[in-house]
Amino acid sequence: MSAEGIRRVVIAGGGTAGWMAAAAMAATFGKRINVTLVESDDIPTVGVGEATVPSILTFHRLLKIAEPEFLKATMGTFKLGIEFDGWKNRDTTYFHSFGDTGQGCWAAGFQHFWLRGRREGMAAEYGEYCLELKTAEQQKFNLLSDTRLNYAYHLDAGLYAKFLRGVAEKHGAVRVEGTIDQVVTRSDNGYIEALLLADGQRVEGDLFIDCTGFKGMLIEQTMTAGFDDWSHYLPCNRAVALQTDATESPRPYTKAIAHDFGWQWRIPLQHRTGNGVVFCDRYVSEDEATATLLANVEGAHRTDPRVIKFTTGQRQKYWVKNCVAVGLSSGFIEPMESTSIHMIQQAIMWLLLMFPNQGIDDSVVQDYNDRLRREVLAIRDFIVLHYHVTERRDTPFWEYLANMPIPQTLQHRLQVFKESGQVFKPQDDFFAENSWIQVMMGQGIQPEGYHPIVDNMSSQELAAFLGNIQRQVQQGVAKMVPHEAFVKRYLGL
Numbered sequence: 109m110s111a112e113g114i115r116r117v118v119i120a121g122g123g124t125a126g127w128m129a130a131a132a133m134a135a136t137f138g139k140r141i142n143v144t145l146v147e148s149d150d151i152p153t154v155g156v157g158e159a160t161v162p163s164i165l166t167f168h169r170l171l172k173i174a175e176p177e178f179l180k181a182t183m184g185t186f187k188l189g190i191e192f193d194g195w196k197n198r199d200t201t202y203f204h205s206f207g208d209t210g211q212g213c214w215a216a217g218f219q220h221f222w223l224r225g226r227r228e229g230m231a232a233e234y235g236e237y238c239l240e241l242k243t244a245e246q247q248k249f250n251l252l253s254d255t256r257l258n259y260a261y262h263l264d265a266g267l268y269a270k271f272l273r274g275v276a277e278k279h280g281a282v283r284v285e286g287t288i289d290q291v292v293t294r295s296d297n298g299y300i301e302a303l304l305l306a307d308g309q310r311v312e313g314d315l316f317i318d319c320t321g322f323k324g325m326l327i328e329q330t331m332t333a334g335f336d337d338w339s340h341y342l343p344c345n346r347a348v349a350l351q352t353d354a355t356e357s358p359r360p361y362t363k364a365i366a367h368d369f370g371w372q373w374r375i376p377l378q379h380r381t382g383n384g385v386v387f388c389d390r391y392v393s394e395d396e397a398t399a400t401l402l403a404n405v406e407g408a409h410r411t412d413p414r415v416i417k418f419t420t421g422q423r424q425k426y427w428v429k430n431c432v433a434v435g436l437s438s439g440f441i442e443p444m445e446s447t448s449i450h451m452i453q454q455a456i457m458w459l460l461l462m463f464p465n466q467g468i469d470d471s472v473v474q475d476y477n478d479r480l481r482r483e484v485l486a487i488r489d490f491i492v493l494h495y496h497v498t499e500r501r502d503t504p505f506w507e508y509l510a511n512m513p514i515p516q517t518l519q520h521r522l523q524v525f526k527e528s529g530q531v532f533k534p535q536d537d538f539f540a541e542n543s544w545i546q547v548m549m550g551q552g553i554q555p556e557g558y559h560p561i562v563d564n565m566s567s568q569e570l571a572a573f574l575g576n577i578q579r580q581v582q583q584g585v586a587k588m589v590p591h592e593a594f595v596k597r598y599l600g601l
């Protein structure tokens with residue numbers, strides 16, 4: 109380490125994680141810190157990761173990224189949520205939207221009012237009270253100051269990395285092309301000293317960020333951080349991905365379609381659709397999964413189907429000595445709720461907040477590891493919920509998921525919601541109460557009770573309250589315009 113502390117940050121890998129880290133580090137620290145990114149033209153990025161969650165807007169705001177410029181560069185579209193087809197049972201579709209549904213009071217969320225309204229036969233479907241959901245259903249969008257939508261993006265992963273490279277280099281980050289052959293550690297303390305590249309270059313640093321993807325060349329192969337395998341909760345371990353030409357105007361939402369042995373994503377960009385099937389090789393062969401994907405895509409193929417192998421789980425530590433894992437090198441939870449890019453962002457933001465300016469402090473490292481761990485555990489539980497709470501028992505895959513033991517933390521949440529309709533979001537949970545409610549009810553849980561404060565209202569008052577919210581949503585949707593037309597107008601296309 110330099111005598112003055114951490115002054116040289118070296119990022120190994122130039123996928124989404126590497127360039128997000130480089131852009132954020134360089135934009136935050138400017139000339140104070142030298143940011144060098146090493147990437148290999150010979151080793152491809154994972155090439156998927158095209159749906160996001162609303163927190164990405166915060167990341168872009170911090171980097172002062174202009175939205176139209178970003179959307180143009182990445183062929184991006186807007187995303188208001190995810191439509192889940194065939195998850196509760198083969199015939200049911202539900203929507204997990206961003207944003208709120210209805211309005212609650214300090215003691216009770218909207219679901220309590222709705223549950224009583226439903227019991228008395230006066231409430232419409234839960235989604236009728238959500239602006240984002242109704243806007244998505246009508247394939248609309250708008251950016252209005254008086255009627256705000258919560259949204260995220262669909263983006264082209266390759267173009268996004270390229271775009272972020274531009275941001276990072278503008279702020280002074282330096283790119284080194286080459287394949288890392290060896291990670292050199294110090295004999296006295298095991299800290300990483302340098303990366304040796306195949307062409308003989310030596311890249312020295314004080315802090316190393318491992319963005320080398322699943323293999324975790326620094327964090328695992330060198331620092332042996334350890335890996336917790338969560339395949340028993342989330343058995344899918346393969347995906348087959350394929351890009352097709354767009355055949356319809358892009359929907360402002362992702363589709364997640366359940367199959368007999370996994371599920372399929374459909375991510376609409378301006379010019380093409382990202383498709384893929386996530387599956388478990390215990391229940392289906394790669395050939396069969398590929399055939400299912402090919403039978404369920406529309407539009408001419410732009411790529412060949414490509415199988416990606418993964419193991420669901422997390423590194424036991426994200427930060428070891430002077431090495432921090434960001435992105436797939438830190439672990440992976442499958443892409444159902446588009447949480448990986450969000451976790452890249454969280455890993456970077458916490459690193460910036462806890463930046464070891466004067467040197468690495470074990471207690472800071474521990475705090476960092478604990479925080480990220482808690483966030484990831486909450487995401488894991490949320491994803492397990494989608495698989496476990498289902499009426500589906502129609503194939504060995506769904507039979508296993510419905511009967512498998514689940515984390516105690518999730519078991520507790522499900523029980524509380526089932527009995528009382530209550531959801532309390534722990535501080536580290538990225539997903540808001542409304543996300544849990546939509547998915548729990550969408551997957552088939554109907555709470556038995558509701559909060560007694562709702563009974564302070566007469567039936568007439570409750571009907572007026574619910575009707576009023578529904579009308580507000582309808583009025584909001586009336587201000588929206590077709591999504592594709594909006595994108596074109598906004599980007600001047």
Ligand SMILES: Cc1cc2nc3c(=O)[nH]c(=O)nc-3n(C[C@H](O)[C@H](O)[C@H](O)COP(=O)(O)OP(=O)(O)OC[C@H]3O[C@@H](n4cnc5c(N)ncnc54)[C@H](O)[C@@H]3O)c2cc1C
Pocket residue numbers: 120121122123124125126146147148149150151152153154155156157158159160265286287288289319320321322325347349384416418434435436437443446447448449450452
């Ligand atoms: C099937 C699937 C679907 C996904 N969908 C989503 C989604 O919808 N939303 C979401 O948020 N996330 C999604 N993800 C996750 C997302 O793709 C990743 O989080 C994101 O792309 C970041 O990847 P990465 O940069 O960590 O790794 P990679 O993209 O694998 O990049 C690794 C980089 O390291 C470099 N490298 C590796 N070894 C060396 C070496 N020896 N020398 C030099 N350079 C090296 C490579 O050249 C490359 O630049 C998905 C993942 C999968 C598997």
